[in-house]
Amino acid sequence: MLQRIIIALALSMLLLPPYANAQEARPLNARPANMFLPPVEYMPQTGHNVWGPFLAFYKEHGGVDLFGYPITEVLEESGLLVQYFERARFEVHPDHLDTVQLSHLGRLLSAHRQDERAFQPHEPGNPEAVRYFAETGHNLSHTFRGFWEAHDGLVLFGLPISEALIETSNLTGASHVVQYFERARLEYYLPHPGAPAKTEVGLVGREYLLQHDFDPELVTAAQPIVVLGESTMRVPPYSAEMINVRAAANHFEGLVVKPGEQVSFLETLGEISGETGYVPGAAIVGGGIGYEIAGGICYLSTMMYRSVMEAGLEKIERHGHSLYLSDFNDVPGMDSAVFTSSGNGWIRGAYDLDLRWRNDTNAAVVITTDIMTSTGEVTVSIWGYDDGRTTEIRDVSVVDSAPSEPLWRYDENLSPCVVQQVMQGTSGRQIQRERVVISADGRTLHSDPITASYGATGDLFLYGSGIDVDLAQQDLVAAQRSCSLEQNTTERADTGSGSALPESQLSLPALDPGAALESAPDTSEPAAPVTQPAVPAVDPEVSDTALRNGGSGGLMEQVDAAFEQP
Structure with a gap:
């Protein structure tokens, strides 16, 4: 039945001559976009990348079956971002990157044919x-109605702008029943030995491109867009440091760095304050561990630095931390400290520490950040075209020195005979x-x-009244027992009663070198006169010479005060 309809339709139409759509070539005002947004998929069949919103639309609405393969990279054309596929052209407005539309290639290809009978308005059919x-x-012809309705035709193809007609392809020379729509041309192929009848979208993307005078480089196979450099670290989940890392990462997510462009970590962040989403977090303060506004962002700068170095990009400025910290020693020497004394990355101070690098490739690179809040895993990736460069990082030398002598500081806020170790020496x-790149x-x-x-740093102990420091440095248990006996004697003289400090509370457990700087105190255990609170997770981002922007009070201020005493 369908074949009889097609034959009848063919007899009623004027068979168009070959190359009916051929027109004089016009200049194509297009150039490479020099940008992309991961994720990216490379199509080796034509040698081009499809990325971001283009890739999402492509996969969601039929992929290669409806649109064919990409025949260009994403281009800038007439104020839009466009990408040519064999059977379509995708377009995106730069201010609305999440919205992809299909160009009206059906109208553009048939604009010169409006005087032909098939393109003039018709009366309604059966x-x-x-x-x-x-x-x-x-x-909408019976031949194409089922295909149009099954593939969201109004969105993907648009309204019909012609009746069905027989046309000879510019590209293949074969004649087929076709119908033009605003965004596409549908084609029906009669069955022949070895192949059943089929309907498909015409090669309007390729045809439209070939009607124009364009730079051959636009269709030349491109290099794949890949991850050039990547780094993952663990930030304590649900911590102040994670809050700060997330606030800073928002400034880098999807950042496009064009060829020759420099990136300043601090300038990209701009204002760093509570008003911009940062909270006090662990940091190096005065040579020890304290709290600083935005403490923890050095996790992000370190991952950025490692990614830049792996990608083989040009490093301009980088500073290491002043202390060897467990959270950063997974790759020794590959950390990056950042700090701004003004609280604004655009205002450079004498003691400020920045991370600066340059994209010295011939194409744009893009930064992405991936944060897994539940596990604390954070990944920074730098995407770009692989230009074949290779990177090798060689170890030259490592020289260690012993930790410094322990520091003992009196704390009037502690109870008598109590000792707290608040920092582990490194x-x-x-x-x-x-x-070498x-x-x-x-x-x-x-x-x-x-x-x-x-x-190097030493263990830091805070102690209450009654502790003989000289004795405590030799035998802590003996010092606490002596203190307890003295307190007991005093209480007996004052009240006629008293008790010694329990034997189980006269020892100071050894700190785990990693946990001492990574985990918060376990508040589920009952408090004891001799305690060992662990310092919150550490990401220091200031040097010993840097000034504080803020503090948290309490224990960490005691640590700072202890270091500031002569």
């Missing part, structure tokens, strides 16, 4: 066979490494020394 659209004055370490043709692009000098 409603049992066709569907009439008064908006354009055309009937070894000093001098690290020298080297990064080689281009695809064997040239040395970068040869960077990587140096890190971490100062």
